[in-house]
Amino acid sequence: MDNKLLYYFNKWVKLTPEEEEIIKSSFESCAIKKKKDLLEAGETCKYVYFITKGCLRSYFVDDKGNEHIYQIRMDNSWISDLQSFFTQKPSHYYIEALENSELLRISFEQLEKLYTRIPKLERYFRILFQKAYINALERLNATMWDSAEDRYQTMLKEQPDMFQRVPLVYIASYLGITPESLSRIRKKK
Amino acid sequence: MDNKLLYYFNKWVKLTPEEEEIIKSSFESCAIKKKKDLLEAGETCKYVYFITKGCLRSYFVDDKGNEHIYQIRMDNSWISDLQSFFTQKPSHYYIEALENSELLRISFEQLEKLYTRIPKLERYFRILFQKAYINALERLNATMWDSAEDRYQTMLKEQPDMFQRVPLVYIASYLGITPESLSRIRKKK
DNA sequence: TTCACTTCTTATCATAGGTCAAGTGTACGA
């Protein structure tokens, strides 16, 4: 398996070779073409995905039909609609590939089974969600209290790779501003 | 132990009486007076707290000396600075009691020990953080894309109890607006 | 080579919400 999934698990919990085998067999690999949807609003999110290569965005569409991006994820990170996944109820969100991407996915049932067979994976995901939560709170604070320009500068510093791979329209939305505003901010410097 | 801590644990994992005993002995109870700080910026956050009764706020102070609240928590919920707690590095945040409050606290070392002794607690906290993360993302989306008035209305609906117990200045900050703006919004209806 | 499409920029005008400054009302400790 030519990917970093087990590597990341092993960073937080020690897995035996047998356990690694169980994990490998619980995930299935899949691919998605640029501009295709992994999830559409109204569908129930059946899988959690680990991105082995590629780039995807999560967004929702408001009353007026405008798209709002709240997540952009690239190689070696997880993507899903957790709300829909864990409740197994229809999602409000879309997940779309911004590049041709390769993924590993695990279904709700398989993941629950996996937790039962290898309880220490609870630890891995506990730590993963803990970090994701801390991160989301920091982003919340930045969105509430920093100017659009400050948020842009922070993103430039912390995720410079995104600017190489993601069109500015999407980055603007992720930052919570219009493409026009982003353009003005970029002109200043 | 006259509190709901074990009740909440048991909602997600089945505990034996012995395990319940271990948990009880791992937490210590403490109390804090209104206006006192549970945590100050610069300190390392030593504990995670479960609020058995009371009300607290988490906030940070920006360059200009303005306070920004990102969390208000009441009875039967958890509060801490997880960033500082899990890295055991100094915090950027304050936690202050808005009412005389009663808490159960557990230290970093005790919690790690508890995870070792009762691994299924990883599951409880995995689910807790998962929900907290989903919640934070929803709040992030609301902050980015809904008007101040919409956010106020949502809060009125979803956390009406807060308006009984928390001064509007703090609620304004939690909503990401000034007290003046909140006052104007409230006048409208 | 051209046409169509996507990405990004620019200009003008509009507005939600911030800032500052000055109130009013209420509550509690001395």
Next chain:
DNA sequence: TCGTACACTTGACCTATGATAAGAAGTGAA
């Protein structure tokens, strides 16, 4: 009972960012 300190409101003015509309620059397919 008084006085100080909160809690909240109001008004006048300001500014960052949104909305709209148009155009420039780059890219890829026929």
